[in-house]
Amino acid sequence: MSIKLRARLADVYRYFVSINCIDCIGFIDFIDFIDFISAISAQNSNLFAQIAAQQQAALAAAAANPVTYVPASKTNEIREKLVLKIYAVCHPIMTTSGTGKTNHWTLSFDVGNRQGVRVDIQPDPRQHAANGGNKAYVIVSLLDYLITNKAERADPVSVTYQRSVGWYVDYLASGGRFKYIFTPQGIGCRKWVTDTLKLLADVGEANKTEVDTATRALAYTWPDNRPAEPAAGTYF
Structure with missing residues (x-):
């Protein structure tokens, strides 16, 4: 994760703290928050990669038959x-x-x-x-x-x-x-x-x-x- 993105996430984390929202969504500290965001990003990346792969496979199949x-x-x-x-x-x-x-x-x-x-x-x-x-x-x-x-x-x-x-x-x-x-x-x-x-x-x-x-x-x-x-x- 880039330093710039990490700094932006820190701002988001501080905002959640300021409105007492951290406890309600289950984050303990900033590290947990970063891990959560990273996990979501990885899942989305995998999902998008799967969709892209399926689209490429469909295109190849359509071209072949x-x-x-x-x-x-x-x-x-x-x-x-x-x-x-x-x-x-x-x-x-x-x-x-x-x-x-x-x-x-x-x-x-x-x-x-x-x-x-x-x-x-x-x-x-x-x-x-x-x-x-x-x-x-x-x-x-x-x-x-x-x-x-x-x-x-x-x-x-x-x-x-x-x-x-x-x-x-x-x-x-x-x-x-x-x-x-x-x-x-x-x-x-x-x-x-x-x-x-x-x-x-x-x-x-x-x-x-x-x-x-x-x-x-x-x-x-x-x-x-x-x-x-x-x-x-x-x-x-």
Whole structure:
């Protein structure tokens, strides 16, 4: 403890003595008071160190595996579901999303029984990139519906094979498709969805004609049907 800090604590101690407060809080003398303050400081330092370590661990985990399954308790169940069809889903323009001037797009996997698995790529506020944007994280959610009733449109894409959700996630991850950086304005989902659909068509996993239709729709805003090329996020 520095001499300056010790002197300040001495002033505090004298103040407690002057108002007869030392006995009520259990201090016997100045040494006990110093020991008490030191113990609190050590505890707080340890607590802050633990919090910082946990935050660093969370950041490292997010960087290594940016995919989160919702609910987490059903991760294996979600991954095992077979994908019957893929939909490119256009969500309403919201002022709180990106620049507030373009739609947010997601992929929805039809897994049967009127259920869907949504693949939603978002900028991670914890993961900053050199361009001023944020790195992506991916939310894979099991839904009790296929397409939200708030969607502006949903373009179907037939799949060639019935692969599992886990297969798609692992395939995209192994190809670096989740190593994606949004623009500084927080936009880039349309570019990612476009690239993902084109990739699946190029490797014969999805119907190319239907992918072309979906990617053309991705180059517009809806419902006004206004041309707006997807902002170019980048891969790293």
